[in-house]
Amino acid sequence: MREVDHIEQLVGKLLLLVTPLEDRRLHTDLHNFTHQLSCDRISYSAAALFHIDRSLLTSCIAAIAISIYLVILVEFGLPSLTTSVNNAYGVPNLSEISSYFVCIVMNMYFFVIYLFDIDSTLQGPQKTHTLLSLSLWTGLMVLRLVILAYSSEMVVQEASRTQRLVTKLQMLPVPASSGCQEELLLFEEQLARSPLHYSAAGFFALDLSLLKSFVAAVTTYLVILVQFQIPDTNKE
Structure with missing residues (x-):
């Protein structure tokens, strides 16, 4: 050449x-x-599957690296990594989300009773300062909860996208001697058998559906607490 x-x-x-x-x-x-x-460029190929030139060495090195990476990921990394993350952060995530739930419910409860003067103990600047403080702390906890659920959801979606990419890679004309097809098939089977997911100590999944359940639960408890407070106010 x-x-x-x-x-x-x-x-x-x-x-x-x-x-x-x-x-x-x-x-x-x-x-x-x-x-x-x-x-008419002169070129040599192996049954028209790939060109025999210096780029073949680069392709072979890349194929070997991908094969080694997939073997390590399938045999050692993917299942154990998910299990290790769930075991290490399951209980802390559960305690963190539970504390956020209690704090948000109580903050919203006091916010409602002070805002609508159900409890008239605070007036003037003190009331305004209290409402701003409750709003700020509630917003920070909601933001932290959204970040936790969103990041977990993105990891799960990326794992699903990886599975689709592996399926597409299997359709490419890769030399049989490289062993990539077998490794890709093994990786796809591993992804199908062990879908990636994160949970809070097994009680609930950490994804965007958590936000819907969280909002529903906070609203329910908030309505119940406010209803208990209104009769006490009317009696007084």
């Missing part, structure tokens, strides 16, 4: 030296030869 490129460069230099006025036929032959070299 390099010799062909070298010949093409030499012919190009000869075209600059030979003018049509000096030897029209030679100039025409050189021009046709250059055009032929440009149009």
